[in-house]
Amino acid sequence: MKNLMKKLGGIAIAISVISCSQDNGNKSVGAQSIATIAKATPEMDSLVVALDLTNLTSTFETQGDYTVFAPTNDAFSSFLSxxxxxSLAQLEEDYPGYLANILKYHVLTTRVLSTSLTNNQEITTLQGQNFKVMIEDNTDPSTYYFYNNILTLTNPDSSSSYFAATVLARDVNCSNGTLNPIDSVMLPVTE
Incomplete structure (x- = not known):
């Protein structure tokens, strides 16, 4: 639990430092793109590699209005294991296109804030499949000061834990959408 709290704190600090700029003493959140914030956040190095391998980096450097549920380095490590x-490079070599399909499953084509999500809501991803939002009360007093509820994303067509992820930080405002670090790589259902 202590390591999780350190990681959450580290992610939150890194993202807030990168995503905020000083302008006459006022913080201006969202001055940087999703790709820029991911590149500057050490816990998202694997995401940056995955975006580069799949030629998706430019998508998140330019204008848009995306919501990205971004797996952390630990999430990618567990996934690869x-x-x-x-490595992600070997995965892309062994299964061309699979990584891009997975990344697109983590992206919504509009900016969606966590406060607008509802329990059991199904959301269509850029990849085309849906995932389901589960909202539970947070009963862990050691993390309650972060959020009073827990957001989990699941694939509505599977009960496997490989299809679920918990949102670690919410609604990081970027110039082209929002970024939400998650603790797992979610897998779309394959036919």
Whole structure:
């Protein structure tokens, strides 16, 4: 639990420092793109590599209005370990297009704030499949000061834990959408 709290704190601090700029003493949130904030956040190095490998980086550097649920480095590490792949580059080489499909499953084509999500809501991703939002009360006093509820994203067509992720930080405002770090790589259902 202590390591999780350190990571949450580190992610929050890194993102807030990068996403805020000083203008006459006032903080201006959202001056940087999703890609720029991901590149400047150490816990998102693997996401940056994945975006580069799939030629999606430019999508998140330019104008748009996206919501990105961004897996952390630990999430990508667990994902690769579960597949028996040594790296994201090897995964892309072994299964061309699979990584891009997975990344697109983490993206919404509009800016959606966590406060507008409802329990059991299904949301369509850029990849085309839906995921479901689960909202539970936060009963852990050691994390309650972050959020009073827990947001979990699941695939409505599977009960496997490989299809679920918990949102670690919410609604990081970027110039082209919002960024929400998550603790797992979510997998779309394959036919």
């Amino acid at each position: 579960g597949l028996g792949e040594p």
